[in-house]
Amino acid sequence: MRFYNTKSLYFYVGSGLAQVVTIITTFYIIKKFTPTAFGQFSYYFSIGSIIGSFATLKYELSIPLSKDSQETNDKSNLTILVSLLFNMIFSLIGLCTPLYDFNIYFLYILLLSNTVSINACFQQFLLYKEEHFLNGLNPLLFSIINLLILLFLTKNNGEVILSSYVISNIILFLIYVISVYKKGYNISFKKISFYKDLFIKHIDFPKYVLPSSIANILLAYCNPIFIGYLFDKNNVGLFSFSLRILMLPSIVIGSVASSIYRAQIAKLYFDNDYESIKAQTKKLFLILTLLTIFCFPILILVIKYIPQFIDMNKWIGILPISIFLIPYSISQLFFQPFSNLALVFKQNKILLSQNILQLVVTVLAYFAAFIFKIEFSLFVIILSISLFVVSFYSCYKFYQILKIQK
Structure with missing residues (x-):
């Protein structure tokens, strides 16, 4: 595998086109929204992304470091289980502290954190499979969907930008589920004792x-x-x-x-x-x-x-x-x-x-x-x-x- 072979080229091109769309989206945000609105979006987006990043306990990084496909599948399932559990724990901690209240922003944070963590797991699964076309296509689809949603939302505040990102992440999650399933991901889980041993091993x-x-x-x-x-x-x-x-x-x-x-x-x-x-x-x-x-x-x-x-x-x-x-x-x-x-x-x-x-x-x-x-x-x-x-x-x-x- 090289940084610039035919397969990896799809990854580069897809990521590049995704950022072109992101730049267009950014220009649209500049034109329609104020720095304060963008700052409000960045604040809540940061909270959800932080929780989503922590929730996997970084087990998703172990997925490409596997000897075979079966180990990759087992690590992916472990990462999803860990992610769901710790997203729940972080959400409860957040509600018990001044971090956020039980309102629409809590729902945004919860959806964002869960989709961020599981999408990261699926991306690493496809990386091990060398499915660079899909890893290039999926972020491009995400950026296009996000721009289209923003174009149809009329309010001028940070919640609009945040809701667009959340909806786009949910759609991206569904796309990833279909992608990894077609590439050999086994969604069935083994006994808890197996994942406990795998957790300890890594x-x-x-x-x-x-x-x-x-x-x-x-x-x-x-x-x-x-x-x-x-x-x-x-x-x-x-x-x-x-x-x-x-x-x-x-x-x-x-x-x-x-x-x-x-x-x-x-x-x-x-x-x-x-x-x-x-x-x-x-x-x-x-x-x-x-x-x-x-x-x-x-x-x-x-x-x-x-x-x-x-x-x-x-x-x-x-x-x-x-x-x-x-x-x-x-x-x-x-x-x-x-x-x-x-x-x-x-x-x-x-x-x-x-x-x-x-x-x-x-x-x-x-x-x-x-x-x-x-x-x-x-x-x-x-x-x-x-x-x-x-x-x-x-x-x-x-x-x-x-x-x-x-």
Whole structure:
């Protein structure tokens, strides 16, 4: 398997087209909604996505790291069971705390968290099966459905954007169910004792990989929550929109290359072919470097010239915030793919330590903003540069895992 063969090309093209539709959707949101409305959507979307990400206990990442199809199927069923159980637990915890009330937003969060976690499981199942066409097609269908729903909803508030995403996730879930069933997924479950043993056998994932994911989840979803608390919903909108554009290289190519790379080196790992893993790692680094050089200047130019086509009077300040977030975006482009080395080589303690380092740096940035009353622009600069430095140190540590292999 290569990063750019015919099969993987479907994955890249599908993800790319999905992001084209997402950009169109973003322009529509800018035209119709205010930064405050987008900030309200980002807040509740972040809560549901965080719960959905935690609910699997990261067992979905074990699915592509399987020796055969039967093990893949068993791990998928385990992930779904764990997800349903912990989504229920997190929902009860949320209702018993000030996190959210029992209202329409609770329903949105519940539906979003469940579909996010189970869809992630099915995506990893298809990744092991090398069904790159489906893994490219499904996000494209999701983005198209989301845009169509937004076009038919008339209200102008954050709930409209949130409801559109929830409905789209439910439809995507149904599409995934049909897809994995046709590709050999066995929906019948075994005895609970079997999954208990399987849970214990792969306990490293909730023990190390789940805590390791805290920083990534924080970076991806908690920023809107914390920025909304320290600053205001308008800055949440500016921050979220900037990242939506700047994270396109990570989503379109970086995440696809990372997924293929993880499945690929896992199979090479079982074959003890470390030289091939080194070769593929160097190719990955080259791809990400070229993305950095060419994509980010183009994206900044896109943001700069958007006002010539769309009224951006409500979004004043978007260009400088986007420029400040470039180091942040580059850090995420490199960190996640290279962290696969620790995952595949079962060096989960290193993965945990590096994610804790990112978490500490992020918390310190917010703590400094809170204590010293730092203005929003300066806070973004501090957060962005700090994570850039830490992420590349982490990538160096991950590569050292590969160098010491015999």
